[in-house]
Amino acid sequence: MEDITKVIIPAAGQGTRFLPFTKAIPKEMLPLIEKPALQRIIEEGIQSEIRNYIIITARGKNSIEDHFDADPILESFLKEHQKESLVSCIDKIIKLAEFTYVRQQEPLGLGHAVWLARHCIQKEYFGIMLPDDIIISKQPALDQLIRIARQERASVIAVQEVPMDCVSSYGIISVKKQLTPHLFQVGSVVEKPSQKNAPSNLAIIGRYVLSNKIFSSLEQMKNYSVGELQLTDGIGHMIQNNEKVFAYKIQGVRYDVGTPIGWIKAVISLALQHPQYQASIKRYISELGTIDSALYNQSKNIEHSL
Ligand code: UTP
Numbered sequence: 043m044e045d046i047t048k049v050i051i052p053a054a055g056q057g058t059r060f061l062p063f064t065k066a067i068p069k070e071m072l073p074l075i076e077k078p079a080l081q082r083i084i085e086e087g088i089q090s091e092i093r094n095y096i097i098i099t100a101r102g103k104n105s106i107e108d109h110f111d112a113d114p115i116l117e118s119f120l121k122e123h124q125k126e127s128l129v130s131c132i133d134k135i136i137k138l139a140e141f142t143y144v145r146q147q148e149p150l151g152l153g154h155a156v157w158l159a160r161h162c163i164q165k166e167y168f169g170i171m172l173p174d175d176i177i178i179s180k181q182p183a184l185d186q187l188i189r190i191a192r193q194e195r196a197s198v199i200a201v202q203e204v205p206m207d208c209v210s211s212y213g214i215i216s217v218k219k220q221l222t223p224h225l226f227q228v229g230s231v232v233e234k235p236s237q238k239n240a241p242s243n244l245a246i247i248g249r250y251v252l253s254n255k256i257f258s259s260l261e262q263m264k265n266y267s268v269g270e271l272q273l274t275d276g277i278g279h280m281i282q283n284n285e286k287v288f289a290y291k292i293q294g295v296r297y298d299v300g301t302p303i304g305w306i307k308a309v310i311s312l313a314l315q316h317p318q319y320q321a322s323i324k325r326y327i328s329e330l331g332t333i334d335s336a337l338y339n340q341s342k343n344i345e346h347s348l
Contacts, residue, residue, distance in 0.1 A: 043195050046188050046251060048162065049092045049169035051083060052155035054100035054146035059301045068103045069300055070173045075312050075319070077131070078109060079299050083173045084135055090185035092169060096142045096162045098155040110141050151270030157260040165254055167191055170273075172248025176308050178315075179294025183249050186292055190225065191251040196286040199228070199277065200249035202296060209240040213274040215289050216241030224291040230281060233274045244289060246274065247296055255285055 057064030063072070070080040077085075084095060099106055109132070120126045126133075144158050156170060169184055177183040183200060190198045201215060211234065218229035232241060250273075259279035264271055281287050297308035313323040 043192055044166055046167050046169060046191065047092065048094040048096060048166070049087050049171055049184070050096045050098065050156055050159045050162075051080070051171050051173060052098045052146075052152055053080065053103065053106060053173055054098045054149060054155050055152075055300075056149050057300065060305075066102065068106060070103070071105050071109070072299060072305055074176065074299065074305075074308055075316055079176060080106060080173045081109070081132065081135070082176055083171050084110070084139060085131075086177070086182045086184055087169070087171060088135065088138060089182040090169075090188055092184070093138060094140050094142070096144060096159045098144050098146050098158055100146050100149070107141075107143055110136060110139075112136060149270075151267075151272055153260050153263065153267075153271035153273040153276050156273055156276075157257060157264065157271065160257040160261075163254050163257070167197070167251055167253055170248075170250040170252065174298055174300035174304075175248030176297045176299050177247075177249070177292060177294045178297075178311065179292070181293065183292050183294055184251075186294075187249055187251045187290055190288060190290045194286070194288050196288055197252045197256075197277075197280070198250070198288045198290050199252075200247045200292045201226075201244040201289040202247050202292060203243050204245040206237050206240070206243050209237055209243060209245065210234050212245035212247075213272070214240050214242060215244050215246065217244070217289075221288075224293070226289045228277075228281060228287045228289050231274045231278045233272050244291070246289075247292065249292065252277075253280070253285060255280055255283075259283070 053068065053070045057069040060069050071078040074082055087095065097106060120128060142162055146155050146158055171184060187198045187200055204212060213231055213233050214235050215226070215231050216229040217226045219227040221227065231246065232239065256276050260271065260276040263275040263279050267275060277287060297311070298304035299308050313319045
């Protein structure tokens with residue numbers, strides 16, 4: 043298999059689960075400590091040796107392009123004040139990575155967003171990373187999939203076990219064959235099944251390595267779809283056409299930062315691992331005691347509790 047060098051990042055969704063924040067600011071730019079969520083996704087990609095990013099954007103999402111662009115005025119200001127280190131992590135990305143932006147004019151679904159990037163991909167395998175899914179792991183989640191794709195010479199999608207009462211929020215796979223405790227050959231995929239109809243509790247999460255055959259599958263499914271075109275429709279079509287698709291249980295912890303509660307949990311977990319904030323956030327949590335003490339604590343001046 044040729045090297046996997048490109049990743050598509052669909053970021054054109056409306057983010058209704060995070061309104062009203064997402065009215066004017068893309069959810070991909072939500073801060074996870076000092077970095078926007080999308081920057082963490084690109085960092086995972088870079089750690090997985092990916093240099094080419096095709097980002098699907100939409101109206102109102104220009105801040106994404108601005109973030110991954112050089113800013114000579116800011117750079118010279120920081121240089122003058124010896125504060126270049128504040129942007130060194132993003133500078134590194136700008137130097138290493140290449141970005142291509144494709145606009146989705148209407149939110150016609152994740153499958154449609156991926157299909158729009160068909161001109162950027164040749165006869166090669168490529169990655170897809172959904173910026174809502176932040177995965178904290180030893181080995182980068184995308185890299186885990188790339189290794190399996192190379193080993194099996196086939197498409198691989200990331201899955202995670204979810205409680206049965208949550209299956210209706212995910213695309214769920216049926217298992218054709220289990221190869222190892224973490225690796226499965228996929229029999230079929232069902233988008234958001236009821237608990238009764240779910241073939242397993244293995245839910246598809248936001249990392250994929252796919253064959254370019256997905257584009258002709260999406261193209262064909264586009265003619266049948268009413269409303270949104272789902273990526274799972276395309277994957278299902280590929281399987282029916284005898285394309286092997288594997289599912290790999292990702293080793294790591296995943297946060298859905300597309301919802302306020304998932305974002306809050308991600309921020310707390312990242313703070314607890316952050317060298318600069320770890321100690322003070324641990325102390326803060328242990329001192330919380332009761333909810334009331336977080337709302338008002340006479341003994342503390344708010345400035346000193348930071
Ligand atoms: P979601 O299902 O999270 O939809 O999309 P959303 O619109 O972003 O958010 P909610 O559900 O309204 O809160 C999964 C991924 O697919 C992208 C999103 O940006 C997200 O990364 N997407 C979805 C598109 O790029 N275009 C679409 O038309 C739909």
